[in-house]
Amino acid sequence: MAGDYDFVVLGGGSGGVRAARIASQHGARTAIVEEFRLGGTCVIRGCVPKKLYVYASRFADDFRDSAGFGWSFENARFDWPSLVAAKEKEISRLSAAYRANLEKAGVDIFETRGTFAGRGEIALGDGRRLRARHALVATGGRPHAGLDVPGIDLAIDSNRVFDLPKFPARLLVVGGGYIAVEFASLFARLGAEVALAFRADLPLRGFDADLRKAVADALARAGVALRAGVLPKAIRRDGDALAVALSDGSEKRFDQVLCAMGRAPNTAGLGLEGLGVALKANGAVAVDRYSATNVAGVHGVGDVTDRINLTPVAIREGHALADTLFGGKPTAVDHDHVPSAVFTTPELGTVGLSEEAARARFCVVDIHKADFRPMRATLSGSGDRTLMKLVVDGETDRVLGAHAFGDGAGEMAQLLAIPLRMGATKADFDATMALHPTAAEEFVTMRGPPARHLRAS
Numbered sequence: 001m002a003g004d005y006d007f008v009v010l011g012g013g014s015g016g017v018r019a020a021r022i023a024s025q026h027g028a029r030t031a032i033v034e035e036f037r038l039g040g041t042c043v044i045r046g047c048v049p050k051k052l053y054v055y056a057s058r059f060a061d062d063f064r065d066s067a068g069f070g071w072s073f074e075n076a077r078f079d080w081p082s083l084v085a086a087k088e089k090e091i092s093r094l095s096a097a098y099r100a101n102l103e104k105a106g107v108d109i110f111e112t113r114g115t116f117a118g119r120g121e122i123a124l125g126d127g128r129r130l131r132a133r134h135a136l137v138a139t140g141g142r143p144h145a146g147l148d149v150p151g152i153d154l155a156i157d158s159n160r161v162f163d164l165p166k167f168p169a170r171l172l173v174v175g176g177g178y179i180a181v182e183f184a185s186l187f188a189r190l191g192a193e194v195a196l197a198f199r200a201d202l203p204l205r206g207f208d209a210d211l212r213k214a215v216a217d218a219l220a221r222a223g224v225a226l227r228a229g230v231l232p233k234a235i236r237r238d239g240d241a242l243a244v245a246l247s248d249g250s251e252k253r254f255d256q257v258l259c260a261m262g263r264a265p266n267t268a269g270l271g272l273e274g275l276g277v278a279l280k281a282n283g284a285v286a287v288d289r290y291s292a293t294n295v296a297g298v299h300g301v302g303d304v305t306d307r308i309n310l311t312p313v314a315i316r317e318g319h320a321l322a323d324t325l326f327g328g329k330p331t332a333v334d335h336d337h338v339p340s341a342v343f344t345t346p347e348l349g350t351v352g353l354s355e356e357a358a359r360a361r362f363c364v365v366d367i368h369k370a371d372f373r374p375m376r377a378t379l380s381g382s383g384d385r386t387l388m389k390l391v392v393d394g395e396t397d398r399v400l401g402a403h404a405f406g407d408g409a410g411e412m413a414q415l416l417a418i419p420l421r422m423g424a425t426k427a428d429f430d431a432t433m434a435l436h437p438t439a440a441e442e443f444v445t446m447r448g449p450p451a452r453h454l455r456a457s
């Protein structure tokens, strides 16, 4: 036995690291087991490197737009290996910071795979065993292939796209979710010829329809070829390229095919079935509001539980669990009013209900919208538009949803989450002084009569 612990965490990502650190600070003897690199998906192959690549891509717009403001540039060129190397340096720094914080908090770190050998017993990849009074499954998720077509193994997923040795000059992105649209947007700006194939009529199913349309229009303006209702039927190697037969009967050549068709929870081979831990149909760990499974002493947080698969949610769940188990403060996480952003360019920021969701649930729904040319576009001449939208309960005046598509929309969504959570009404928005000249001021100056929708039944 390598150790006897109050708390053993499987998975060193956002949720697991936070839970371990707080538990240890509460006085629990804590260990964390991670088989890859500390930091998890967000830091190593998700949010952080993605946002760095989004920043890289936006210089293309800045260089182009600057001409309208009197600047001129010659020979601006982008070097992919430099970006990959700079990204690697930054995520290594962050991973080291995660380690330092865990060590500072007194958490023991085991860098190997951990699986359940029995109730309260974790088997390590190197043959050692840990005893755990409480164990936390925080093993996250991984991309799943999504399509079962010949040659799909030639495609890459979002784990591999960050470190491609060669820039993909012709890229097919398959899928219409967060990852697909973000990578389509950024690679187009970095100079790739990008096609985006997805099965629906618009990308980003589940988001407000007006914003989905705005994202599709912006992708098209950036030169992305949108192939709605089209998916690959077969992929084969053809010399240096990949020849992709598409469901519309065409065949096209690409340097890489990126499949971004959702993620699956990492529960296979952990020994959870042997313990009797209940799993959802997709393999996710089923937990209650306090992140407890049906088996005493076994808990789950983050993407592996497939509640809301976002980093801040995993962090909050991990923190709440540590407070519940070791801080004498039982804490359930509130999964309402979780803001999110899609980092296309411009970006989308959202909190609360879409118009479609509100109209399905509320009898009277008022829609306020502002659709305008952002100030920067007046001199740059770009075709960019900004869209803002408030979804209001027509009976109580409470704002149910706030959505933005434009520069800084992610930052706006973060702040809009506060009034929405507090139950702000449209009258509260109207009473708030504008800050001029900003785009966000539109949220407090939507004065015209709303479009009112009454539920049929």
Ligand code: NDP
Binding pocket: 146, 147, 175, 176, 177, 178, 179, 180, 182, 198, 199, 200, 204, 205, 231, 260, 261, 262, 263, 308, 309, 310, 340, 341, 342, 343
């Ligand atoms: P999403 O769940 O967002 O999107 C999956 C996409 O794949 C959808 O367009 C879906 O189509 C499509 N799809 C799934 N199965 C099939 C199929 N069999 N045939 C055709 N199309 C299919 O997954 P992502 O991979 O983009 O991202 C995974 C998760 O990562 C997100 O849900 C999010 O939680 C997180 N994430 C968050 C980010 C952020 O906050 N900015 C950024 C990146 C990831 P359809 O819509 O028709 O169902």
